[in-house]
Amino acid sequence: MNTKNIVISEQQGAIAKLTLNRPEARNGLSLAMLEKLYELFVELGAAKGVHVITVAANGPAFCAGHDLKELTAARANDDRGRAFFEETMAKCARLMQAIVTCPKPVIASVHGIATAAGCQLVASCDLAIASKNALFATPGVNIGLFCSTPMVALSRNVPRKKAMEMLLTGNAASAEEALQSGLVNSIAAPDELEERVQALATLIAGKAPATLRIGKEAFYRQNEMSLSEAYVYTADVMVQNMMEPDAKEGIQAFIEKRAPNWGSL
Structure with a gap:
C-alpha cells in the first residue's frame, strides 16, 4: 500500500486541516492511516500556531471504517490474524482518545458515508458539520462483527436508545437524524460544507x-x-x-x- 499522502495536512492561519486521502478505498482506516492520524494529532496538539483542527476527506465518502480487505488478508497469518486485529483495534482506540485529549478543538467535516469506525471518528471529534447527503451507520452487525469500539464514542454522543438502534439494526441515519440525535451540530448544503466548517473553525480560533x-x-x-x-x-x-x-x-x-x-x- 502506498502510504505517501495518506493523510494530507495543511495549515491556514491558526487552523490545521487534515484530509483523509484514500478515496479509492472510501478512506478506510488502514493501520497506516490510523498511525498517521495519531502522529498528526499529537504533532498539531503541541503546535503553538495551531488553535483548531478540522478533519475532512477526499472522494465520495468521508470514511467507511476499518479496511476490511486489510483485516481479511491478515487471516493468512499463522495466528489467523489475531495479533494484527489486536494491533489495529488498539491503535484505533489510541487515535480516538488522542482526539478527545488533544488540547485543540477538533471539527469533523462530513460528506457521504461515515460508517463503523468512520462514524466513531465523527463521534470522537468535538464538533461536526455534515453535508445534507451524509449518512451515518454502525453496520458491523450485518457482517457478523458488532461495532463494539465505535459504540464507545457513539454512546457518549447520542441518546442510549438511538445508539442501540444503530448498533442492533445496522441501519443508516440521515444527516437530519444525526442532527436530531446530537451526533452532528449542523447540516450544510454540499457546496457550502467547506465554507461552513471554515467559518466555525475561524470563530473558535479567535478565542484564547x-x-x-x-x-x-x-x-x-x-x-x-x-x-x-x-x-x-x-x-x-x-x-x-x-x-x-x-x-x-x-x-x-x-x-x-x-x-x-x-x-x-
Missing part, C-alpha cells in the same frame, strides 16, 4: 488558546464524574482559569467594552 485547552479538558473529565465530584473539580478549574493572564485580559476588555488582546495567540 489557553482557555480552549482548559475548557476542553474540563468538559470531558467532568462528564465522567458524579454531580458533586464534577462541581468540586470544575470549581477548581474555574479558579485556575481565573489566574490565567487571558482571563484577566478578557474580563478587563469586557468591562472596558473593547476587543481582548489575547497574550496566548
Whole structure:
C-alpha cells in the first residue's frame, strides 16, 4: 500500500486541516492511516500556531471504517490474524482518545458515508458539520462483527436508545437524524460544507488558546464524574482559569467594552 499522502495536512492561519486521502478505498482506516492520524494529532496538539483542527476527506465518502480487505488478508497469518486485529483495534482506540485529549478543538467535516469506525471518528471529534447527503451507520452487525469500539464514542454522543438502534439494526441515519440525535451540530448544503466548517473553525480560533485547552479538558473529565465530584473539580478549574493572564485580559476588555488582546495567540 502506498502510504505517501495518506493523510494530507495543511495549515491556514491558526487552523490545521487534515484530509483523509484514500478515496479509492472510501478512506478506510488502514493501520497506516490510523498511525498517521495519531502522529498528526499529537504533532498539531503541541503546535503553538495551531488553535483548531478540522478533519475532512477526499472522494465520495468521508470514511467507511476499518479496511476490511486489510483485516481479511491478515487471516493468512499463522495466528489467523489475531495479533494484527489486536494491533489495529488498539491503535484505533489510541487515535480516538488522542482526539478527545488533544488540547485543540477538533471539527469533523462530513460528506457521504461515515460508517463503523468512520462514524466513531465523527463521534470522537468535538464538533461536526455534515453535508445534507451524509449518512451515518454502525453496520458491523450485518457482517457478523458488532461495532463494539465505535459504540464507545457513539454512546457518549447520542441518546442510549438511538445508539442501540444503530448498533442492533445496522441501519443508516440521515444527516437530519444525526442532527436530531446530537451526533452532528449542523447540516450544510454540499457546496457550502467547506465554507461552513471554515467559518466555525475561524470563530473558535479567535478565542484564547489557553482557555480552549482548559475548557476542553474540563468538559470531558467532568462528564465522567458524579454531580458533586464534577462541581468540586470544575470549581477548581474555574479558579485556575481565573489566574490565567487571558482571563484577566478578557474580563478587563469586557468591562472596558473593547476587543481582548489575547497574550496566548
